[in-house]
Amino acid sequence: GLVERAPVMVFIKGTAVQPRCGFSKKIVGMLNEHSIKYGYFDILTDEEVRQGLKEYSDWPTYPQLYIQGELVGGLDIVQEMIESGELMDMIPKESVAA
Numbered sequence: 125g126l127v128e129r130a131p132v133m134v135f136i137k138g139t140a141v142q143p144r145c146g147f148s149k150k151i152v153g154m155l156n157e158h159s160i161k162y163g164y165f166d167i168l169t170d171e172e173v174r175q176g177l178k179e180y181s182d183w184p185t186y187p188q189l190y191i192q193g194e195l196v197g198g199l200d201i202v203q204e205m206i207e208s209g210e211l212m213d214m215i216p217k218e219s220v221a222a
Contacts, residue, residue: 126173127180128193130163131216135177135188140164147199151187154206159221191215 127133132155138144140152140162155162167174167186178184181195189196191214196202205211212220 125193126165126177127190127195129165130161131192131219132160132162133190134162134164135167135173135186135190136164137166137168137186139166144168145186148187151189151199151202154202158206158212160215161219161221 134140134151134155136143136145136148136152138148143149143152144166152164165173167177174186177188181188183195183198185198187199189198189202196205196211196214202211205214
């Protein structure tokens with residue numbers, strides 16, 4: 125499915141190059157800063173995905189980060205996990221640019 129389209133997948137408002145909200149911009153910035161390769165989906169382009177994913181993940185807000193098809197969480201959780209080093213341990217090696 126969509127959440128497994130890339131090993132690291134982020135669902136954001138807007139695109140990775142032009143995020144359309146501050147939270148999306150922050151999460152993309154953090155991933156870029158840590159050289160994490162990721163796929164993204166702009167939820168503003170598809171209302172069905174936008175609503176469906178909230179139910180699927182049981183997570184009401186965006187952005188949402190998935191690693192290997194599993195929901196990691198939103199911006200706050202991702203930020204905490206980056207600071208603790210936990211996130212990098214979860215990222216598959218091939219998803220980190222050398």
